[in-house]
Every structure is written in C-alpha cells, then in structure tokens.
Amino acid sequence: xxPPDRKYTKEHEWVKIHGxxxxxxxxxxxxKQLGDVVYLELPEVGRRVNKGESFGTVESVKAVSDLYxxxxxxxxxxxxxxxxxxxxxxxxxxxxxxxxxxxxGGADDLLDATQYDELTK
Amino acid sequence: xxEATSGTLKKTPLNARHRSLGARMVEFxxxxxxxxxxxxxxxxxxxxxxxxxxxxxxxxxxxxxxxxALKAVQLITSNxxxxxxxGQAQYSGLTTPVGTFVDDVxxxxxxxxxxxxxxxxxxxxxxxxxxxxxxDGIGDAAAVNxxxxxxxxxxxxxxARDVLQTLTAVPLGDIKYYWFTNxxxxxxxxxxxRTGYTGEDGFEIFVPPASAERVWDAVLxxxxxxxxxxAGLGARDTLRLEAAxxxxxxxxxxxxxxxxxxxxxxxxxxKEHFLGAEALRRQKQExxxxxxxxxxxxxxxxxxxxxxxxxxxxKAGQVTSGTQTPFLKKAVGMAYLPASHTAPGTEFEIDVRGxxxxxxxxxxxxxxRAR
Numbered sequence: 001x002x003p004p005d006r007k008y009t010k011e012h013e014w015v016k017i018h019g020x021x022x023x024x025x026x027x028x029x030x031x032k033q034l035g036d037v038v039y040l041e042l043p044e045v046g047r048r049v050n051k052g053e054s055f056g057t058v059e060s061v062k063a064v065s066d067l068y069x070x071x072x073x074x075x076x077x078x079x080x081x082x083x084x085x086x087x088x089x090x091x092x093x094x095x096x097x098x099x100x101x102x103x104x105g106g107a108d109d110l111l112d113a114t115q116y117d118e119l120t121k
Numbered sequence: 122x123x124e125a126t127s128g129t130l131k132k133t134p135l136n137a138r139h140r141s142l143g144a145r146m147v148e149f150x151x152x153x154x155x156x157x158x159x160x161x162x163x164x165x166x167x168x169x170x171x172x173x174x175x176x177x178x179x180x181x182x183x184x185x186x187x188x189x190a191l192k193a194v195q196l197i198t199s200n201x202x203x204x205x206x207x208g209q210a211q212y213s214g215l216t217t218p219v220g221t222f223v224d225d226v227x228x229x230x231x232x233x234x235x236x237x238x239x240x241x242x243x244x245x246x247x248x249x250x251x252x253x254x255x256x257d258g259i260g261d262a263a264a265v266n267x268x269x270x271x272x273x274x275x276x277x278x279x280x281a282r283d284v285l286q287t288l289t290a291v292p293l294g295d296i297k298y299y300w301f302t303n304x305x306x307x308x309x310x311x312x313x314x315r316t317g318y319t320g321e322d323g324f325e326i327f328v329p330p331a332s333a334e335r336v337w338d339a340v341l342x343x344x345x346x347x348x349x350x351x352a353g354l355g356a357r358d359t360l361r362l363e364a365a366x367x368x369x370x371x372x373x374x375x376x377x378x379x380x381x382x383x384x385x386x387x388x389x390x391x392k393e394h395f396l397g398a399e400a401l402r403r404q405k406q407e408x409x410x411x412x413x414x415x416x417x418x419x420x421x422x423x424x425x426x427x428x429x430x431x432x433x434x435x436k437a438g439q440v441t442s443g444t445q446t447p448f449l450k451k452a453v454g455m456a457y458l459p460a461s462h463t464a465p466g467t468e469f470e471i472d473v474r475g476x477x478x479x480x481x482x483x484x485x486x487x488x489x490r491a492r
Contacts, residue, residue: 035145035355036162038445039423039452057474059423061161061444062355064474090160 002027002117003094007070007110010119014094015070017107022071023097026058029120031093034060040086042098047075051106055099058089070110073101133178134272134333142351150243152179155353164356165447168319172278173352174340177318177325178333181245181268183252186235189260194236197255197396198228199379201389205230210299210316213387215240215248216397220378220404224248225369227316229301237267241369255396272333276340276349277323277360279490284344285324288336289313293324307339318357320364320488356447363446365415365455365485371426372413372441372455380404381457383413383485411438414463415485416471418452422478424471430456431470431477437462440471446487453487456480 002008006016012030016023031037039059049055049069056067077100082088089096111119130153139146144155155176157164167173185193194202200213207230215223215238224244229237240248249266256262276285282293291304291313301314311328328336341349358368367373373382379401380388388401418424423445430438443454462469467482 035157036160036447038162039421059445061359061447062156064423064425 002113004113007112008116009068009070009110011068013068013070015110017103020103022073022101022103024070024099024101025097026089026093028093031090034058034063034065036061037086037089040083042078042083043075045075045078049073049075067098069101071101071103071106073103076100076102133176134330135176135178135337138334138337139176144353149354150179152242154179157353157355158351161355161359162447164350164352165359167348167350168278168321168352168356168360169448171348172276172280172284172344173350173356175275175277175352175357177275178272179242180273181240181242181248181266182271183238183240183249183264184235184267185262185264187262188234189262190234190236193256193259193262194228195392195395196259197252198226199389199395199397200228200387201392202228202236207232208300208302210301210314214379214384215251216379216395217375218396218400220397220400221375222369222373222377223251223375225367225373244369271327272330273325273327274337275317275323275325277317277319277321279322280344280347280349281323284340284347284349287343288339307336309336318366319360320486321490359444359447362442362444363448363486363488365487368442378404380409381411381413409460411457412460412463413441413455414458414482415455415487416453416480417483419479419481422473423452424454424473424480429472430458431472432459432462449487
C-alpha cells in the first residue's frame with residue numbers, strides 16, 4: 001500500500017530520491033497517528049542537515065512531533081504552500097512534500113515500501 | 122506516539138461501541154477511552170454546529186447522605202451548597218485546608234439530605250478517601266463511592282435538545298442550565314442534567330451501566346439526520362479549552378488555590394466554614410501573587426501544557442493548557458502569570474521548544490455561544 005517509488009524511515013518520513021535531489025514528507029501512518037495537522041515549521045533554504053537530525057516540527061491539535069532528515073544534505077527548497085495549509089498532510093501525505101535536500105550521503109539503510117509496511121503493521 | 126492499551130485498563134460499559142465505531146483508544150486516568158472517531162477537528166466542529174455524543178462514564182460519582190449531609194458537603198466543598206434546591210447542581214471545589222484543589226466537582230442535590238458529587242476519573246479513589254476522612258465525626262452523614270452504578274453520556278451542541286426530546290417525555294426546555302430531573306430516555310430510567318464541558322447547550326445523562334448501550338445507540342440513531350456524531354476525549358479537551366473550563370491535572374491541582382485559578386465565583390464567602398476558608402479569605406484580602414490568565418499567540422506557534430512563560434525576559438510562569446483551537450482557528454491557552462501581568466492586552470513570551478514566541482493576555486472564555 002505504500003508507494004514503491006520511494007524509501008522510508010523508522011521515524012515515519014518518506015524520501016523520494018532523484019539523482020542527488022531528495023524530496024521529504026511524512027507517511028500516511030504518521031499523519032494518522034498525529035491526527036489533524038494544524039502547524040508545520042520548516043527550515044530555511046540553505047540549511048545543512050545531517051541524517052537523523054531534526055529539520056522541523058509538525059503539530060496536530062493534540063501533539064507536537066519532530067521531523068527527522070532521512071538523508072544528509074542541504075535544503076534547496078521548502079514547500080511554503082504546505083506551511084500555509086498544513087491540513088493537506090492529512091488528505092494527501094504521500095503527495096505533500098515538505099523540503100528538498102541536495103543529498104550528500106546517508107541514503108543507505110532506508111526501508112523500502114514492503115519493509116515499511118511490515119514495520120507499521 | 123506510543124498509545125498501547127493494556128488489558129488492565131478499566132472499561133466503560135460503552136467500550137465495545139467505541140471499538141466497533143473505529144475509535145482510536147487511549148489510556149486516560151486508568152481507563153481505556155476513545156480519543157477520536159472521525160477526527161478531533163471534525164468532532165469539535167460538529168459539537169459547535171450540530172451535536173456530539175460523548176461517553177464520560179469514566180467520571181466518578183460519590184454520594185453523601187444522612188441528616189447532616191448538607192453540613193458535610195458544606196465542609197468539604199468551596200461553593201455554598203445550601204443555595205441548591207433539590208434538582209439543582211453547582212460547580213465547586215473539593216478543597217484542601219490551604220485552599221488548593223483535591224479535585225473540582227459538580228455537586229448535585231438529589232434530596233434534602235442526599236447529594237452527589239461528580240468527580241474526575243483519575244481522582245475517584247483519592248476523593249472518596251478524602252471525603253470519608255473529613256466528614257468523619259460530623260454527625261449523621263456517610264459518603265459512598267457509587268461510580269459503578271452509573272454510565273454517563275454527554276450530548277452537547279445546538280441540536281442536543283431537539284434530538285434528545287425525541288427520546289423522552291420529559292420537557293427538556295423546562296430544565297434550566299445547571300438543573301436536572303429524573304425520567305426515561307429511550308425507555309431507560311435515568312437522570313437528565315442540563316450541564317456539560319463544551320461551552321454549548323447540552324445534557325448529561327446518567328443511566329444504569331446495563332442500559333448504556335441502548336441509550337447510546339438510540340441517541341446516535343435519533344441524531345442521524347441532524348448530523349450528531351460520537352465525539353472523543355480529544356474534542357472534549359479542545360472544546361472545554363475554547364470555553365476556558367479548567368482541567369484538573371493541567372490548570373488546577375493541589376498546588377493551585379481556587380483564587381489563583383481565578384475561580385473566586387465558586388467560593389461561598391458567606392459560609393461560616395469549609396476546608397480552606399481561612400486560607401482563601403486571607404488570600405482574597407492580601408491578593409494573589411499569580412493568577413491563571415487566558416492568552417492568544419501573537420505569532421505562528423502553539424503553546425502547550427508545561428511550556429514556560431517569560432515576563433520582561435525572566436521566567437515568570439507556566440502554560441497549563443494550550444492548543445490550536447479548531448473553531449476559533451487560533452492558538453490559545455491558559456497560563457499562570459504574575460497577577461500584575463494578567464490584564465487583557467498585556468504581552469509576554471512563551472518558550473516554544475527553545476524559541477521565544479510572543480503572546481497576549483485576552484479575556485476568558487475564548488469562545489462564548491450566542492444565546
């Protein structure tokens with residue numbers, strides 16, 4: 001059920017890698033756990049993040065949750081439309097990218113769709 | 122995000138209903154409770170515009186009866202229970218000798234010499250022991266924990282009255298706010314109380330546990346065309362916060378006095394004595410150092426329970442409740458602040474996970490329904 005065109009983390013982010021470009025969002029499982037998303041805080045373009053480091057926060061009515069970088073790299077784009085309408089994450093989590101990273105490493109040991117599906121069962 | 126529910130949790134008589142409705146269940150005060158069905162925002166808006174049905178059977182009931190029951194209730198609670206007619210209820214504090222909260226309660230006068238306190242789920246055992254200990258020696262009055270005799274549902278929202286009226290011969294329009302009456306609901310004998318924890322018109326319905334499912338089903342069925350939905354603890358929390366109703370364990374506890382919580386209106390100042398009376402009278406005279414105030418964020422950020430508040434750059438208080446509210450679509454909350462900084466319009470800062478965000482004191486409640 002999880003799109004096979006991307007990889008996943010145990011912290012419930014997805015990452016879609018194209019060459020050196022990586023788009024990052026959170027999974028359907030994550031949005032269901034959070035409930036109604038009401039706030040999204042994302043980094044500035046140009047910031048460098050290391051794999052496993054927090055790059056922002058997502059907040060639902062009842063909880064706040066850190067967002068962790070699935071790979072290391074520099075932030076080259078940020079989805080400002082999504083910070084204005086974070087509720088879109090609930091409706092279309094796998095279509096709601098948050099940031100784009102220029103990958104500098106750490107793309108190994110990510111989960112594929114089948115492994116992630118197993119993890120969330 | 123670990124919300125595993127263990128087998129040792131207590132279950133309300135409606136537990137199977139919540140599961141078959143697909144509710145997300147969480148542990149709350151030792152109970153396995155529904156936090157949401159269709160989603161907190163959806164349920165919150167349903168209650169503001171139509172109605173929602175809540176299972177609040179986890180709440181406790183402690184009854185006090187005997188010739189000296191009034192005297193006992195007057196001793197242990199802050200409000201003046203002598204003002205209650207039979208069939209009337211009041212919000213009150215179960216107070217300590219220093220004027221802080223053992224719990225906050227609704228006091229129902231069932232008969233001249235028979236009262237019922239509705240208490241918070243996580244405090245039932247503590248309250249029952251506290252009450253028995255403090256009314257011992259008062260004369261003819263005994264307290265009994267009768268929580269297991271009641272299932273409690275709350276139907277809240279502008280459509281509540283019309284929907285419930287289809288299930289009962291009791292003229293609901295005649296029940297005034299904070300009054301209650303006995304009668305049949307869906308052919309089940311129970312008590313209908315015009316009270317709630319949402320800031321909307323609505324009713325709380327006490328029925329025997331064995332009949333809870335029957336009443337629950339009947340209300341949802343009767344409310345189908347009006348758009349009544351089951352609502353969970355998540356929406357209950359955001360609704361009560363918009364209405365600025367205090368939550369025990371968040372906004373009030375045994376370290377906060379009734380006056381610090383800005384609940385002076387639940388103190389029966391004319392009463393001769395009650396636990397905490399001297400402390401509260403002194404505090405009233407001297408003035409409180411800190412006070413619970415409502416606030417609104419002035420920038421994009423959500424303040425939550427436990428975040429520190431800063432006045433003039435110094436740590437000066439703490440947020441007790443806060444969220445982005447679904448109906449007002451604003452980040453609001455309550456915080457204990459220095460009493461000198463609680464006038465509406467006063468600006469202060471809140472440490473939101475390492476970042477100082479500006480907030481402003483605003484009058485409470487944040488939401489008030491049109492009457």
